[in-house]
Every structure is written in structure tokens, then in C-alpha cells.
Amino acid sequence: MSRPGRAFHYDRVQRGFHWLMAALILVALALGVYAAWQVPGTSPRRELLDIHKSIGLTVLLLLPLRVVYRLIAGEPAYRSAPSRHAHIAATLAHLTLYALMLFLPISGYVYSAAGGYGLPWFGVFSFPRLVPVDKALSQAGDGAHYWIGWGFGIVLGLHLLAVAWHAWIRRDEVMGRMWPRGDARPV
Ligand code: HEM
Ligand code: HEM
Numbered sequence: 499m500s501r502p503g504r505a506f507h508y509d510r511v512q513r514g515f516h517w518l519m520a521a522l523i524l525v526a527l528a529l530g531v532y533a534a535w536q537v538p539g540t541s542p543r544r545e546l547l548d549i550h551k552s553i554g555l556t557v558l559l560l561l562p563l564r565v566v567y568r569l570i571a572g573e574p575a576y577r578s579a580p581s582r583h584a585h586i587a588a589t590l591a592h593l594t595l596y597a598l599m600l601f602l603p604i605s606g607y608v609y610s611a612a613g614g615y616g617l618p619w620f621g622v623f624s625f626p627r628l629v630p631v632d633k634a635l636s637q638a639g640d641g642a643h644y645w646i647g648w649g650f651g652i653v654l655g656l657h658l659l660a661v662a663w664h665a666w667i668r669r670d671e672v673m674g675r676m677w678p679r680g681d682a683r684p685v
Contacts, residue, residue, distance in 0.1 A: 506671065507574050507678035515564040516676055519557055519599070523654075526553040530647065551610060552620045558603035565596065577671050591657060598650045605646050609639030 508516065529550040536543035580588070608629055610617055613636035617625040629635060664672035 505574050506577055507675045509571060511567055512564075512571060513676060513678075515560065515567065519560055519564065522553050522557050522560075523599070523650075526550055526557065527647070527651065527654075529553070548616065548618050549620070551606065551616075552618055554603040554606050555617070555619060555625055557599060558607070561596075561599050574675055588660070591653065591660070594653050595657060598646060598653060602643065602646045602650050605639050605642035607639075609636055609643050612636035612639055 507513075529546050533543045533546045533550060536546075579585070607617070607625075609615075611627045611629045612632045614631040617627065619625060661673060664670050
């Protein structure tokens with residue numbers, strides 16, 4: 499929560515995590531949806547899914563670093579505090595995004611690992627298979643990945659709508675917290 503004397507924007511590391519992971523997730527979403535339309539076992543579905551998995555597992559590895567850093571660095575102060583309800587709603591939405599960033603790649607991992615499929619990282623190495631090869635488990639992972647993927651798309655859409663509303667309609671400081679302009683410094 500806001501502490502006096504702190505900056506009004508997320509620091510470089512937090513912004514780096516936010517924008518890098520946002521870019522990775524948007525690319526992973528696009529590749530996942532596109533690959534899901536292709537016939538299994540054909541090219542380029544296989545190649546696109548290898549990139550999709552590599553990006554998704556990168557997100558999974560970055561997430562604990564981001565969360566630990568976030569817990570240490572905290573949240574920037576507001577220049578003009580939002581209402582209690584707005585702040586609770588934003589916090590809940592952000593927590594949901596964190597949960598989705600965890601469970602979406604995990605469900606994809608379970609789907610692929612239990613299905614006996616590859617777990618590549620950009621052709622450099624393969625991730626270990628930590629679950630047994632099991633058709634029912636793989637199908638459960640597939641179903642979870644599909645529905646969590648939809649849930650992610652919806653919550654992300656709301657996040658983007660909220661950001662757009664703050665940036666273009668209310669024209670308040672919210673966008674500047676993640677994209678600081680020169681004036682977003684402590685006064
Ligand atoms: C996959 C994409 C994205 C994910 C998973 C995501 C997730 C998050 C999370 C978890 C936070 C809260 C940060 C924290 O307090 O720890 C946040 C904040 C924010 N995000 Fe995103 N985001 C994504 C994309 C975007 C995009 C594309 C934009 C802008 C167009 C954006 C703009 C913002 C802004 C302005 C904040 C700061 C809100 C505030 O604290 O007042 N995000 N995002
Ligand atoms: C940020 C991480 C991830 C995001 C945003 C994401 C998103 C998606 C989406 C939206 C789909 C399309 C779902 C459908 O219409 O069936 C998909 C498909 C898929 N994902 Fe992911 N995913 C992520 C991580 C992973 C990981 C880590 C793996 C495996 C290691 C994985 C494996 C797959 C596979 C194999 C498909 C194809 C599903 C099918 O055709 O039935 N995903 N993903």
C-alpha cells in the first residue's frame with residue numbers, strides 16, 4: 499500500500515517484468531490459438547507449439563522471480579488515492595492475473611508432459627518430465643489449459659479495458675505507474 503516518500507511508478511525491474519512477460523504472453527496466446535486450429539502432427543503446428551511451449555515455460559520460470567521482487571519492492575504510492583473499492587477491485591484483478599500466469603503454463607506442462615510430448619526450450623534443452631505419462635492426466639491438462647486459456651483471455655481483456663479507461667477517459671495517473679512519463683517522480 500502507499501508509503502510516503504516512495505516513487506509514483508513501478509521501478510525499472512517491475513516494469514521490465516511487466517512488459518517482457520506481457521509481450522511473451524501475448525505471443526504465446528496468439529501461437530496457442532493459431533496452433534490449436536491446425537491438424538495435430540502437421541507442420542507448422544508442431545514447430546509453432548515448440549515455440550509456444552518454450553515461451554510458456556519461460557513465463558513460468560520468470561513468475562517466481564517477479565513475485566518475490568514484487569513482495570520486496572511493494573506497490574508505488576498514488577498521487578491521488580483511488581477509492582477503497584477501486585483499489586480492492588484492481589488488487590483482485592492483479593492477483594487473478596498472477597494466478598492465471600501460474601496455472602496456465604502449469605496446465606500446459608501437465609498436458610504435454612503427461613501426453614509424452616516434447617518440452618523444449620527453444621531447441622537448447624528439454625525440461626524434465628515431472629509427471630508420469632498418463633493419457634487421462636494429459637486430457638485433464640488439455641481441458642484445464644483450454645478453459646484457463648479462455649479465462650486468461652477474458653481477465654486480460656478486462657485489464658486492457660481498465661487501462662484504456664484510465665488512460666483515455668479518466669486521464670489519470672494509472673498508465674504512468676507502469677509507463678512513467680518525466681513527471682511521474684516523487685514530489
Ligand atoms: C499478458 C499481458 C499482461 C499481464 C499478465 C499483466 C499483468 C499485470 C499485473 C499482474 C499488474 C499488477 C502489477 C502489480 O501490482 O504487481 C499489472 C499492472 C498494470 N498493467 Fe498489466 N498486464 C498485461 C498487459 C498489459 C498491457 C498490454 C498494458 C497496457 C496497455 C498493461 C498496463 C498495466 C498498467 C498501467 C498497470 C499498473 C496498474 C496500477 O498499479 O495502477 N498491462 N499488469
Ligand atoms: C503463458 C503461457 C501460456 C499461454 C498464454 C498459453 C495459451 C494457450 C492457448 C490460448 C491455447 C489454445 C487453446 C485451444 O484453443 O485449444 C494453447 C494451446 C496449447 N498450449 Fe498453451 N499456453 C501457455 C503455456 C503452455 C505451456 C507451458 C505448454 C506446454 C509445455 C503449452 C502447451 C500447449 C499445447 C500443446 C496447446 C495445443 C492445444 C491443442 O491444440 O489442443 N502451453 N495455449
